[in-house]
Amino acid sequence: MDQNQNCHKNNEFLFKVLIIGDVAVGKSSIMKRFAENVFDRKYGSTIGVDFKTKKLKLGGKAVKLQIWDTAGHERFRSITSAFYRGAHGIVLVYDVTRMETFTNIPKWLQELDLQDYNCTVKILFGNKSDLSSERDVPRETAFKYADSNNMFLFETSAKTGNSVNEAFEHLVSRMLVAFHEAESTATKPILSGDLSTCILSEQEKIIAGSGCSC
């Protein structure tokens, strides 16, 4: 067991972040770029769910992110949707070079609504922004759409690493804000359930019970 976690447990937050989006928009690449700062051109298709953790500090708060990367293939939806549960942040990814991945974003939002996790923080990634010559989704359209749906949009590039970190930092800060809001208005029904579990210490208590010493 990681001892650092226990030692900073009062300051550390654990957030579960889910990456969803159409097939081959670069979900796995984004995760890999953010978690390990590498880009692997040969990344294969994700089957089911992949998982990585990443720690970062933001505004003096240590945050641990559990990033779940899901398969974009329609058929796996039945499997991946089981992992939506308890997510604090959702990263919706589309590919700026393929319009249909953008037009499918509402479908993904619907999917989330079906799972009833629409109280979580959502953020929109327009990936592959380095391929400017092949751009198919106009920036303005995308920003307009994001605004109207109360999401932030980042045009990222997992290949060059462009704004991937910024986007995730933004997501984390919004999750922190949402968490504090939830804490301050704990009785508010909209943010009652999921976010209260996001303090790491709560989880750590359980884990500590398994015999870890710190």
Next chain:
Amino acid sequence: MHKKPLADDRDARLLIQERERALKWKKMFDKWDKYSRSDKLRKRIYKGIPDSIRGTVWKMLLDIDMIPNKTRIYEEYRAQARLNSPDIRQIDLDVNRTYRDHIMFRDRYSTKQQDLFHVLAAYSMYNQEVGYCQGMSGIAALLLMYLNEEDAFWALSVLITSSKKHSMHGFFIPGFPKLKRFQDHHEAILKKFAPKLFKHLEKEGVYTSLYTLKWFMQCFLDRTPFPLTLRVWDVFLLEGDKTLTAMAYNLMKIHKKKFVKQPMEDVVEFLQERMSDYPYNLDHMMELLQESRFELKKGGLESPPPPSDNEFPTVAPGSSLRRGVYETASARARKNREKTKIIQVPPGKQVLPPSPVSETDGKEANRHSVTRSTSSRRSETSGLSSDSNVRRSESLGRSSRSVGNHSENGANLSESSGKYSENVERSFESVGMPSENVGRRSERRSERQSESSGNRPQFSEVRYVSPEASVKNDDETRYHMRVEEPHFPSLRVDEAAHHPSSTPTDEPHSPPRVGASLSNAEIAKFNQDLKNSYHRSQQQFLRSDRRQNGSRSVPLEKMSSPPSRLSDSEPNDVRGSTEPGTMVINLPGSVNIERSYGTGGSHPEVRTPNGTSALGHAPVWHHDGPEGSKQYTLTQSPNRQMTFV
């Protein structure tokens, strides 16, 4: 994938051992019937199949050579898939990212990538209940590392549906019923044999569905080191899905002590990433695997509870193109004596001519296939041209001319054939394939068709007698098919049209004198004519072939399909103008993707002696490639050469 190369790091002793083993295996091939169920085979497979003959053994384990008509059926589905497969885009996306770190799949649109694309596309049509599911690309790619395109397709087919002990159908269909069953069973095993680990994992939230998915669906591809995966695959092909259960338990057992102490992140990270680099001792792992199997067997948990019906295909795969599908409409018209009725080709099925001869109603099918092959021939002429409109009218003209002489239904026929070619073209357009590609395909198909239409009965009768005989006869057939090919320049149709009464000299399609209303006697006579002309043409060709061009009869002992492209070097107005180029796939409701999977039809058919399709480039095999140290140099058309080193 190859963080640890397979062959380079082996010392000489191991190489010698492997060579000796390969020799032993080769002895075993001669008496395969005797050994195929023996314990010796099992032991040897657990010891590891030598890489140089792995492809051959896999093929034998899956009984691929016993599949009747495998070349024709595969070709048909492959052609069909280019036009109708709903999964083609997904397949294209996934081919782009399947084993790009392996030398065979590294280059975009390389020969093997094309093979992969075609295998998956054809399978998506062959088994429409599965279609294409992510995960299949990895399996197909692995098979393609050791088998040629056609065999890989059939191996996939055997693994997914035909073989009862593998039946991966349930792993890929929507809902994944078999996967759930295996995951539940894996949980039950952990509960019983490693309760402490199970409790820990449950508490940490490492659910079995998180890590076993790839294990079961792809039989440990990418999750264990590649050399180990190959060994597991050897066993998997022999023993079936019991291997999955045993290996999953085996892996958990090996790492149990570590997992019990680790939090969720570490466990999952290990299972998903680090395990594929873990320095396993392969032979030891295989022993442990056997032990695990034995342990499970003793505990009564060797295999999961029996499958429910929904894990199996409801319709037999391949039934979408069953013989006789095309006959229905025209047959109905004939039955109702509606001579004026235009023969309707069912939408979506236009592309493929019916298979010529079915065992049940040989005559009828025969009659139709001839009609069809001539019409497809016509359609092909239209498809081939870049200015297709002009050509189409030409071909229509031709057909009406040729038919008008003979048949009272000439007008109908020509109309319907025009329709056919139109249909074909329309469907080409809908997929956005350049017509030239399709033309080549359909031409090739029609050649094959024409061969089969008149002459197939002779061979198919033999071929169905016994599997042993079929192997032999296959080669013979193929040889014939191969040599007669150059006698099919596209002008034949025309000539035949002009001289309808002359006996067909060198071509099995004689003038399209078969209308919808020929009497049985006429058909019989026609068939006899075909047979005669065929024999004559063969003899003629063989003679001329020997005289003119010895290189054409390159001995390809193991050729698994007729290399129709050998006729590429023929001066041919149509083919000469085509070049394997870029194609644009315009799928409905999607953006254009520029793609160049070569040409659907120009896929070279020359096989290397061990059956690996190796044309197109001069492939220097990767050290772990199926060829071992051998290298095959094969230059691509128009002057195809083969150098076997």
